[in-house]
Each structure stands twice: as C-alpha cells, then as structure tokens.
C-alpha cells in the first residue's frame with residue numbers, strides 16, 4: 001500500500017543537505033519512504049492525504065527518557081520551586097514505588113507514556129531502566145521496556161542502591177545485574193555526578209558494559225563541572241546527556257570526537273529538565289560553533305522533567321538556548337537519531353534510518369497544524385501536531 005502526502009507548504013527533510021522544500025510531497029510505501037519532491041511532480045499512489053499547505057517534518061526522535069516508573073514526586077517538585085535544589089537522592093523515592101508496582105501496573109503506565117509521546121509527534125523513543133536498582137527489578141524494567149520502546153538502555157548505575165556500599169554496588173551493576181539485563185538492552189548509561197557515581201566507578205561501569213557489547217551513553221555535567229563528558233568521549237560513547245556545566249576542554253573534546261569524519265559523541269541537551277531543576281542551559285551555540293553535534297531530548301522522568309513534549313523542548317531551545325528553529329528541529333530529529341546511531345542505512349538488526357526524510361528511510365513523519373515549523377517556537381505550548389505516521393502507519 002502506498003500513500004501520497006501532498007500539499008505540504010514546507011517540508012524540513014533534515015536530510016544530508018538539510019533541504020527545506022516548498023510545495024512538497026512525500027510517498028510512503030509500506031514502512032519506508034519511496035519518494036520525496038515537488039508536489040507537482042509526485043507519482044500516483046494508492047491513497048492520498050492533503051496536508052492543506054501545512055508544514056511537514058520527521059517525527060521526533062526522543063533519545064533520552066526514563067519511562068519505567070511508578071509513584072509521584074509532586075512534593076519534591078513543589079519544594080524545588082520553593083527554593084530547594086535538585087539532588088540525585090530523590091531517585092530513591094521512585095525506586096521504592098517502582099519496586100512495589102506489579103508488572104501489569106508498570107506496563108500500563110509505560111504504554112500510557114509512550115502513547116502521550118506519540119500524540120506529541122514522537123515516532124522513535126529510547127527509554128532506560130534505573131528505578132529498579134537490584135538485579136530482579138532492573139531485569140524486569142529492561143524486559144518491560146523492551147516490549148514497548150524502540151531502544152532500551154541499562155541504567156543500573158543511576159544511584160547507589162539504598163543500604164549498599166558504593167563500590168560493592170558498582171560490582172553488582174558490572175556483574176550479575178548486567179548479565180540479567182543483557183538480553184533486553186542495546187545501551188548502557190551511568191550517572192557520573194556528585195551524589196551518584198564517581199569517575200572511577202563510572203569507568204568501571206563503562207568498561208564492563210562495553211565488554212558485554214553494549215553501546216555507551218553517559219549522564220554528565222548536569223549539576224556541576226565534572227568528568228562525565230571527558231569520560232564519554234574517551235570511551236566512545238554515542239552521547240553525553242545534560243551537558244549543562246561544560247569547560248572549554250569539554251567543548252573541545254566533544255567537537256574533536258567528530259573531527260576527520262569520525263562519528264563521535266553527541267551532546268544531548270534536555271531543556272525541559274533544565275527548566276524544572278533551574279539549571280543553566282547547556283552552551284548549545286558554543287557547541288555548534290565548535291563543531292559538536294547536538295541532540296534535544298525530553299528526559300521524561302518523575303523527578304526532573306515530567307514531560308515528553310518534544311515540541312516544548314524545541315520551543316525552549318529556540319527561546320532560551322539561542323538555537324534557530326531549524327537547528328532545534330534538527331537536534332530533535334536527526335540529532336536524536338545520531339545519538340542512537342539510527343541516523344543512516346540499515347543497522348545489523350535490519351532497522352531503517354530515522355530522524356530524517358529520505359528515500360529508504362523509515363516513514364516517520366509529522367504534519368503540523370501550522371504553515372511552517374517556526375510556529376513551534378512562535379506559538380509555544382500550543383497543540384500543533386496535526387497528523388503523525390510511524391513506520392508508515394498513521395498513529396495520529
């Protein structure tokens with residue numbers, strides 16, 4: 001079955017040439033894009049959808065979420081808004097509630113959150129474990145996530161589990177816990193920050209997980225300056241996330257990881273989290289000018305960023321971080337795909353590229369209820385998603 005989506009007033013392809021087409025059309029053939037170009041030259045298809053002059057762009061690629069959780073942290077948020085600062089320890093409140101939830105409850109919550117993200121235009125989504133923090137509960141979180149999310153990351157090293165010595169807990173993460181989650185996950189992550197894992201413990205996690213064949217990601221430089229970004233680059237992580245407190249050396253390391261045509265470490269910015277924790281925004285413009293690659297992600301979680309709205313993240317990146325609309329949209333689509341290494345070709349596991357619109361890529365596309373993507377920032381907070389296709393299937 002083929003579908004012609006036509007009469008797109010503007011189409012931000014986020015392809016290799018960063019093309020923005022006017023009066024454009026796209027043909028979806030099954031789960032893939034089979035044609036893109038001027039509407040006047042579009043081939044016939046089995047069905048058609050008239051976008052009425054609206055703007056089209058790739059579905060959002062949300063490369064950083066923590067959706068496997070139960071419980072509520074409203075009180076912590078209120079205290080923060082009254083002046084308390086965010087500390088990693090709040091994670092343990094969610095760990096307790098998550099452990100107490102049944103598989104059915106967690107699955108229902110997880111599905112509801114994915115549905116919410118899809119309604120907001122997200123068509124490819126990563127999520128993490130990290131609210132189990134013992135072997136059984138981390139493995140359960142990984143298994144449930146694998147049934148729902150496109151990518152799953154092992155984050156046993158989110159917080160030292162209550163009652164454990166930090167080094168002994170790190171041994172558990174690197175041994176039995178890693179073995180238990182391994183069948184369900186493609187990635188591993190570590191929260192390298194004061195109050196979570198030291199640089200030395202983070203190294204051990206990264207080495208063990210790389211040895212187990214997992215791709216690496218790091219939570220780094222969220223709450224203050226530190227070693228997270230440097231470790232991410234040193235270990236060839238696909239992404240370092242948060243990056244609020246970067247030194248010049250950190251920026252240079254991130255930019256340098258892409259030099260000579262290499263695929264380096266993406267700097268993933270989480271602006272909704274920065275608002276909710278009142279952290280300074282990452283130096284996005286400085287990173288781009290230095291030659292680093294950016295992603296934008298929602299970081300949807302109960303502690304620091306309880307939203308999956310990528311449109312909100314894009315608006316914030318434009319209004320507060322100094323990105324242009326096109327730069328922010330690129331970071332939230334192609335950038336996320338790059339951070340998940342799904343930006344190109346077909347991977348070993350046969351998946352199509354996401355995050356940009358080109359022939360052969362997965363047919364993940366959204367049409368905005370607006371004539372241009374500029375409206376995402378010009379009309380922040382408005383429900384601008386008109387239609388969404390995921391792998392060629394209309395999901396909204």
Ligand code: NIG
Nearest residue numbers: 090091191219299301303304
């Ligand atoms: O990315 N920084 C660590 N992890 C989450 C917060 C998790 C929580 O507080 O529950 C984050 O912000």
